[in-house]
Amino acid sequence: MAAAARTALLTPPAGPDAEPTETQIDIRNVGKVYGAGSDHPVIALDGVTLSIRRGEFVSLLGPSGCGKSTLLNIIAGFQSASSGQLLQNGRPIVKPDPSRTVVFQDYALFGWMTVQQNVEFGLKAKGLPKARRAEIARGLIDTVRLTGFEDKFPHQISGGMKQRAAIARALAPDPDILLMDEPFGALDAQTRVLLQEEIARISSETKKTVVFVTHGIDEAVFLADRVVVMSPRPGRVREEVLVPLPRPRTAEMRSDPWFVSTVNALWETLKPEWQKGE
Numbered sequence: 001m002a003a004a005a006r007t008a009l010l011t012p013p014a015g016p017d018a019e020p021t022e023t024q025i026d027i028r029n030v031g032k033v034y035g036a037g038s039d040h041p042v043i044a045l046d047g048v049t050l051s052i053r054r055g056e057f058v059s060l061l062g063p064s065g066c067g068k069s070t071l072l073n074i075i076a077g078f079q080s081a082s083s084g085q086l087l088q089n090g091r092p093i094v095k096p097d098p099s100r101t102v103v104f105q106d107y108a109l110f111g112w113m114t115v116q117q118n119v120e121f122g123l124k125a126k127g128l129p130k131a132r133r134a135e136i137a138r139g140l141i142d143t144v145r146l147t148g149f150e151d152k153f154p155h156q157i158s159g160g161m162k163q164r165a166a167i168a169r170a171l172a173p174d175p176d177i178l179l180m181d182e183p184f185g186a187l188d189a190q191t192r193v194l195l196q197e198e199i200a201r202i203s204s205e206t207k208k209t210v211v212f213v214t215h216g217i218d219e220a221v222f223l224a225d226r227v228v229v230m231s232p233r234p235g236r237v238r239e240e241v242l243v244p245l246p247r248p249r250t251a252e253m254r255s256d257p258w259f260v261s262t263v264n265a266l267w268e269t270l271k272p273e274w275q276k277g278e
């Protein structure tokens, strides 16, 4: 992307509608080496520094293998960084925690549980009485527009519905941070667009902090307040694009001139790397 355009896009929103500025996730100079000490160590991340504000929707965009999932797993607490520091509200992230939940590409629903039971599962750790769990789960099932499918098992519903159920389950513990790893990657193009609109709506309504990993440039821009573009491996933050589109995001915004030109500019920047990674 041209430097002038990038500078313009990086101008923060100001005035009464400006987003709150409280840092929720602070990633400081994080590196990750797989197989350190082996003959073939893989440097997945190198010096990643990123601050994410409470309530912000950040898309992590980059070519295959640049370390997006690694970074997400480190934020989740599933993996540890090899170097650097990761803080949530000023405290080190050392293990998984219900304040950060994850939605994966492959849904990760329990096949032997109904939609309702899957969503309730996310509430078990809270120690709530059964009736209250059922009530909260019904509300979340309604939020993701799955009412009427509570008693279906995962094999009885479509991929898009499975992902809606997985989103409801991830929202169940009322996390501060929702981490999404290519959540729509396995869905057909139409379902993907519909679910993008749903997650845009849900994230606006619930005001969660969202970190969304994707290869999809238009998806990254459509959903995010900020697109963080990563370099090819070893992954570093290569550029950041602030998205000035208002919320709630609507389908028409995909034809907004700013949206179209930004997606095109990002594609021109990333195309050579995508081609190399093919």
Ligand SMILES: Nc1ncnc2c1ncn2[C@@H]1O[C@H](COP(=O)(O)OP(=O)(O)OP(=O)(O)O)[C@@H](O)[C@H]1O
Binding pocket: 034, 035, 042, 043, 044, 062, 063, 064, 065, 066, 067, 068, 069, 070, 071, 215, 233
């Ligand atoms: N457990 C592991 N052991 C060794 N290398 C790994 C491991 N996990 C990931 N890697 C390597 O680290 C690099 C980053 O992987 P990662 O999955 O984080 O990238 P990504 O950007 O999410 O890729 P994709 O978009 O294809 O999912 C890749 O080269 C990958 O092969």
